Amino acid sequence: MKRDAISRMEPARPGPVVELGLPSGRCIMSMAGSLRIRDGWGMVLGCVMVLGLSAAPGRADGPYRMDAIQNDPLDARVLKSSVQDGLVTEEVEFTSDLDRDGKPVRIFGILAYPEGARALPAVLWGQGGMSPAGVWAPHLYAKKGYVGFNITMPHKQWPPWDPLDTEHPADANLVRFTIAHLRAITYLVSRPEVNPDRIGMGGSSYGGYFATMVTGLDPRIKAGMSFFSGGCHDQGTHLPQFTGLKTREALDVFRQVADGATALRSRAVPFLWGVAANDHWFQLPAVMATYAGTAGDGKRMAIAPLWAHGFDEAMDNQLFDWFDVHLKGTRPPYHAVSALTVTNRDGRLLAEWNWTPQTAVRKADLVVSWGRVLPWHGWIHRYHHVVAATVSGNVARAAIPVPDPGLEILAYGNTVDEGGVTISTMPVAVMPSKSGILKPAGGFVINAYPLGGFEAADTDFLGRLGELPGTAATNVFREGRQSLRFANLNKPVALKLFHVSGKGHVLTAWIRAEPAAEIRVRVAGVFPQDWDRPAVKVILASMPGSLPVPDAGALPSFEQTVKAGPDWTEVRIDCPWKGVAIEGYRLELSANPAITGACWIDSVRFEPRWL
CATH class of the missing domain: 2.60.120.260 (Galactose-binding domain-like)
Structure with missing residues (x-):
């Protein structure tokens, strides 16, 4: 396998401006400029998008040479196989790429599937914390009737925690680890147990980062899912590969080769983000901007107020079960929500949204968060206040409390269906005074530490x-x-x-x-x-x-x-x-x-x- 076949970097080429209509307003995307999402109340999120990572089939994009990734020899081996409780577990290895000395980079992985499996859907799982491959996720999906797979990344060849090498991006850590996951998809396609037309990728934390990247890059992925992570890292991230960069030029290279939002903006594929509103690794504005810029109508987002890099069991389950909708077809589609609209009704700010199909919704909540809406400014400790909405048919309505008309507000709607699935609207920023609200709501008292009863x-x-x-x-x-x-x-x-x-x-x-x-x-x-x-x-x-x-x-x-x-x-x-x-x-x-x-x-x- 020729190293340059996968790893050569192509410079980004300038191109025309593309305008996309988003529920929150106008979105302007430039090939080498900034994405700005504005709603009627002035919310602005920036995320540079560059066309260098478009994942069109058969097209070589940036450092990701998809023809070589899909077709170069894997030299795969099964190192160990065992059967227990009807599940086959295999330890495998394959060649991902060549290192700096031209030696094959061998990737270790753990594969699991039901005994007698043939042409099953498959899920590649990205490990949280870039941890070594383990049996937990492969077994989780094998028990659900999938082929489950995860891999150990080549940390020995590329130190994982260093800033991205933007001088040599084709040889940078996150790029090489992404290539390892792309080659893992190639390995899955080679297995008779796998239906190559029904492959998805999910992951948690760093694994969600790679799920976002790989889903955007690889046309073989039919559905993606992420716990916590998105792209648009310039809107709030704790990744040292990003925060250690020192120049604007280096940040631009990161966005070209290592930001999943860049890849997903031109690939319409079903994707679900589970978002912890107070996450300290992947801040809310970054995942919001990723969602807003992603192509197609198959995307969904579920925001959990006050959570930080963790979820309750219901949220966990809806993320794991996303592939049952899109790869197995054994679960009804998750409902889709409209944009949240906010209007001045008789001196009150009224928020409204709806959903399709008109499935039974168990409850709907409006979530309100007061304070300036600006990336990198106070998102980890930001208070999110839940207001119960009234539901009429497939429409939810709730009044936004306005204790200070000059204080900006972030608002979003959460709907929970009878199956326990939460879907969120795209959050919008509201300045009450600009919507004609000039008097504060009197007597409005909240406790911004609602956990203080320690029940x-x-x-x-x-x-x-x-x-x-x-x-x-x-x-x-x-x-x-x-x-x-x-x-x-x-x-x-x-x-x-x-x-x-x-x-x-x-x-x-x-x-x-x-x-x-x-x-x-x-x-x-x-x-x-x-x-x-x-x-x-x-x-x-x-x-x-x-x-x-x-x-x-x-x-x-x-x-x-x-x-x-x-x-x-x-x-x-x-x-x-x-x-x-x-x-x-x-x-x-x-x-x-x-x-x-x-x-x-x-x-x-x-x-x-x-x-």
């Missing part, structure tokens, strides 16, 4: 996210049926608070300790994630309206020390807005001196001060 659902949520610093106490509580207990405070503990960016807040909480102790309660501003990374500095420098990068010593901090004992003691801390860029706030507890006894916290509230 069973709250601690389960925090536990799924790996953000539960203590244990649920069912025998000690101020209200409800639980509180949060810390076995000792020999070192500080912290909780991530949600907030409304640009507004002051008041924290209230109740503390208890045995034996009695002095407890320091601190609300600490969090440095904006990755704002110290070179790529983010480049982006912010040319972003209209961006706040300055703060000094670490300038981050806001508010605290109170209380003498806590066996009776509940209230803590109240005013946290005025300081005008400094922050990701959000942490609630920190510590003891001075450190104690080995127990401490409890309950009834935490973090209320925005609107005006």
Whole structure:
């Protein structure tokens, strides 16, 4: 196999401007310019799209030489095979490409399928964290009647965590790992157990990144799915391969060769994104922009408010089952939602959306998030407020609360059908004052930390996210049926608070300790994630309206020390807005001196001060 057959880089060529009509308004895409999505209230998302990755069959695109990827010899081997509980599991290897010295790069994978399988649909699974191949995902899909497959990426040849080598993009880590997955599709096509016309790819986190890339590039993929990740990484990502880049030119190369949104903008293929609204790896604006720019009407998006790199079981299942719709045909299609429209009705902002087909919808919610809508600015701690919508036929309606007419709002609709499938509208940005709303809604009070009762659902949520610093106490509580207990405070503990960016807040909480102790309660501003990374500095420098990068010593901090004992003691801390860029706030507890006894916290509230 000739190395250059797969890996030679072609420079992007300038081309004409393409205009696409999107539900949220006008979208202008330039081959080498920026994608700007505007709705009637001024929302702007940027994502550079370059035609260098169009995945037309038989066309060689950028570093991805599809003819060679599909046809060069695999030299495949089955290393080990076993049968258990009706499933065949194989350890296999094949040649992906050639390394810098011209030696074959051998890829290890794990394949699973039902005994006696022939011409079944297949799913290639991208491993989270770029982990080695394992049996979990192949077995999951084999039990559902698929051929399941995942691979170990060639980390030895290409260090995985380095910034993308934009000087030699054809030899860059993410490009080579994408080629390995594309060759894995070629391997699946070679197997008699697989129907080559029914192949999909899904994945979680980094695996979702590769699912987005491969689905956009490879015409053999008939459906794609991603947990958390999309493209448009210049809108908010934690990928070190991106954030470590140092120039605008390097960012442009990344978008040409390593951004799945670029590949998907010209390939209409069914794709489902599961989006954690507060994800710290793949921020909401980036996945929104990916969805908006993706071709065709087979795309779907499901946004989970307040979740961060984790989902509940229902969301997990709808992502796994997506291929049952598009590869097996054993499940009805997921419903499609319209654009969310927002109008001024008699001095109120009314949001409305609908769905097709007119399947039974169990519930519909409007999700409202107050604060400036600007990429890279405070998305990880941003509060999302759920408002129950009224449903009439296949139409949902709800009023948007407006506590401050001059405060921008992000709004989207979530509908849940009888099968538990959530589908979201494309979020829109609204400035109430520009829609004729000039008076605030009086008496509107919210708790931006709705988990502060630490009830069973709250601690389960925090536990799924790996953000539960203590244990649920069912025998000690101020209200409800639980509180949060810390076995000792020999070192500080912290909780991530949600907030409304640009507004002051008041924290209230109740503390208890045995034996009695002095407890320091601190609300600490969090440095904006990755704002110290070179790529983010480049982006912010040319972003209209961006706040300055703060000094670490300038981050806001508010605290109170209380003498806590066996009776509940209230803590109240005013946290005025300081005008400094922050990701959000942490609630920190510590003891001075450190104690080995127990401490409890309950009834935490973090209320925005609107005006």
